[in-house]
Amino acid sequence: MREVRTAFRRFWPLTCGDRRWLVVIVACVVVSALAETASILLFAELTDHALKAGSLSAFWGPAAAWLGVAVLGALVGYLGNSLATWTAERFVLRLRAKVFRHVQDLPPHFFQQHRRGDLVERLTGDVEAIEEMVVSGVVGTVAAVFSAVFYSAAALCLRWDLALATFVLAPLFLLAARRFSGRIRTAAQDERVADGSITSVVEESLGNVVLTQAYNRRRAEEKLLDREARAWMKASVRGARLGEMYEQFVEVVETICVLTVIGLGVWEISAGRMTLGQLLAFAAFIGYLYPPVRNLGRLGLTLTAATAGAQRLGEILDAEPAVTDPADPVAQWPVRGRVGFHGVTFGYPGSARESVKDLTFTVGPGELIVVTGPSGAGKSTTAGLLTRFYDPAAGVITLDGVPLPHLGLEFLRENVALLPQETLILNGTIRENIACGRPGASEADIEQAARAAAAHDFITALPEAYDTPVAPGAAALSGGQLKRITIARAMLRAAPVLVLDEPTAGLDAVAARQIVQPLRRLMSGRTTIMITHDLSLAPDADRVLVMDGGQLVETGTHAELVGRGGVYAGLAGPGPQDTLVLFPTSG
Numbered sequence: 001m002r003e004v005r006t007a008f009r010r011f012w013p014l015t016c017g018d019r020r021w022l023v024v025i026v027a028c029v030v031v032s033a034l035a036e037t038a039s040i041l042l043f044a045e046l047t048d049h050a051l052k053a054g055s056l057s058a059f060w061g062p063a064a065a066w067l068g069v070a071v072l073g074a075l076v077g078y079l080g081n082s083l084a085t086w087t088a089e090r091f092v093l094r095l096r097a098k099v100f101r102h103v104q105d106l107p108p109h110f111f112q113q114h115r116r117g118d119l120v121e122r123l124t125g126d127v128e129a130i131e132e133m134v135v136s137g138v139v140g141t142v143a144a145v146f147s148a149v150f151y152s153a154a155a156l157c158l159r160w161d162l163a164l165a166t167f168v169l170a171p172l173f174l175l176a177a178r179r180f181s182g183r184i185r186t187a188a189q190d191e192r193v194a195d196g197s198i199t200s201v202v203e204e205s206l207g208n209v210v211l212t213q214a215y216n217r218r219r220a221e222e223k224l225l226d227r228e229a230r231a232w233m234k235a236s237v238r239g240a241r242l243g244e245m246y247e248q249f250v251e252v253v254e255t256i257c258v259l260t261v262i263g264l265g266v267w268e269i270s271a272g273r274m275t276l277g278q279l280l281a282f283a284a285f286i287g288y289l290y291p292p293v294r295n296l297g298r299l300g301l302t303l304t305a306a307t308a309g310a311q312r313l314g315e316i317l318d319a320e321p322a323v324t325d326p327a328d329p330v331a332q333w334p335v336r337g338r339v340g341f342h343g344v345t346f347g348y349p350g351s352a353r354e355s356v357k358d359l360t361f362t363v364g365p366g367e368l369i370v371v372t373g374p375s376g377a378g379k380s381t382t383a384g385l386l387t388r389f390y391d392p393a394a395g396v397i398t399l400d401g402v403p404l405p406h407l408g409l410e411f412l413r414e415n416v417a418l419l420p421q422e423t424l425i426l427n428g429t430i431r432e433n434i435a436c437g438r439p440g441a442s443e444a445d446i447e448q449a450a451r452a453a454a455a456h457d458f459i460t461a462l463p464e465a466y467d468t469p470v471a472p473g474a475a476a477l478s479g480g481q482l483k484r485i486t487i488a489r490a491m492l493r494a495a496p497v498l499v500l501d502e503p504t505a506g507l508d509a510v511a512a513r514q515i516v517q518p519l520r521r522l523m524s525g526r527t528t529i530m531i532t533h534d535l536s537l538a539p540d541a542d543r544v545l546v547m548d549g550g551q552l553v554e555t556g557t558h559a560e561l562v563g564r565g566g567v568y569a570g571l572a573g574p575g576p577q578d579t580l581v582l583f584p585t586s587g
Contacts (some may be wrong), residue, residue: 007310011134014094018087026150028080029143035073037150042066088135098318106390107322109349120314129309144292162264194232292393322390329408336400337365337413337496337527343395355381357550368528370538372571373547379531384498387418390513417495421484421502430459431466437492453488453518487518500530
């Protein structure tokens with residue numbers, strides 16, 4: 001139960017905005033339990049005075065009262081259940097938003113360590129499990145407690161001696177729940193992990209369907225899914241069996257209790273100490289009493305199972321962002337675009353080596369520099385540091401002379417535009433994909449950016465023009481066309497500093513040539529840092545920086561470096577070109 005209390009304390013504050021509604025729900029629960037109690041007493045009165053005596057006149061009063069109580073109970077029950085559902089869904093909405101907001105602040109290496117499908121499962125199934133503990137669990141517990149108290153009190157009023165005799169078996173329900181709770185929690189945890197694994201396998205397989213088909217991996221993927229599905233089935237069946245064992249056990253105990261009541265009641269009636277109506281009412285109270293007590297035990301099992309989801313969500317919420325906003329950021333100013341790296345050293349979390357070592361260089365406003373070097377040299381790490389996905393372990397990076405940690409993250413990223421190696425496309429229309437570069441941009445601004453990116457002509461040739469839907473991996477547009485859409489997005493952002501990470505990666509020679517002019521227009525007037533193996537634009541650069549092993553080993557113009565015959569001369573010579581991912585584990 002310690003885990004339940006810990007999880008409850010952690011997530012209960014999220015009910016802050018709805019606690020007044022929880023009070024209303026509890027009031028509805030109390031009224032409903034009272035109405036049920038009154039109905040049973042009125043049934044006893046009808047039995048003794050109307051049914052047993054065969055008196056129609058004695059029927060109307062209790063019948064009318066019973067109907068009124070039933071209508072009141074139905075209205076209150078509808079109100080309480082509707083409010084409970086609404087409150088529960090609001091809690092889910094709030095919790096999911098909290099976790100999702102936190103996830104978006106986590107560094108890239110977090111997503112390399114966790115499968116996307118598993119993260120999706122945590123944001124769906126695990127969130128709902130916590131709701132069952134924090135909201136539905138509270139409402140269910142209150143309902144069970146009040147129902148048990150009212151039915152017990154009524155039974156004691158009718159025959160306290162018989163009631164005490166039947167109450168003796170009630171603790172068996174709670175003891176059984178405690179006995180089963182540990183094993184059910186383990187099964188629930190295994191089932192949730194397996195759920196995440198299945199989602200991951202399906203998501204990854206669908207995302208790599210071309211690879212699966214091209215390399216005849218269909219059977220391998222099917223075996224992988226079958227393995228994860230069997231693990232899920234095993235955990236699910238184990239949990240279901242344990243739950244069913246508990247249910248059947250308490251059914252037997254409840255039957256013993258009811259038979260005991262009936263047997264004692266028959267004895268009392270034969271001795272003239274109890275009426276038939278009293279016996280039926282007493283049996284009804286006992287019959288109504290055990291389900292709430294049983295529900296309390298079942299709620300204990302539900303809460304125990306929910307701790308598995310709480311632990312999995314806790315892993316996400318306990319993960320610390322790599323960078324945070326400063327407590328007192330410097331005032332915003334019109335950024336000119338001077339970028340400086342001063343003795344910067346950085347290694348990725350969990351990596352034994354440093355990806356960047358004592359890196360020092362400056363870029364003036366409007367200047368274009370090309371950063372190149374062998375794979376793993378630390379080039380793309382430079383982009384991640386400048387956009388502040390990470391902070392360096394040593395040294396400082398500045399924008400217009402101001403250290404980046406002193407800037408608000410939103411202000412920094414509004415003034416440093418990143419065009420990553422991957423062509424990142426959102427689910428939506430072409431217009432929406434371009435407009436996300438500057439939310440609220442006018443139609444004219446969007447079209448102007450598309451024209452500058454040489455995208456307007458092919459966009460307007462599409463049947464739905466700017467309203468054409470696109471999606472990640474969609475085959476409706478070519479790689480070069482999608483790349484020009486992302487260039488239009490960067491142009492619309494109009495940031496004074498531009499970081500291009502392998503802008504021609506993944507494009508054939510024709511597509512690469514088609515984006516050269518849009519790239520030139522994009523870079524015009526901006527401080528530009530281009531990270532690339534494709535050195536076709538290097539002659540246009542003011543300087544070329546050559547990195548190797550995380551260090552800056554050469555610097556100069558294209559012509560100067562070629563003439564020296566060093567590392568750069570080897571890279572600029574003939575031979576196959578390779579590409580980099582945006583955030584490798586090192587380099």
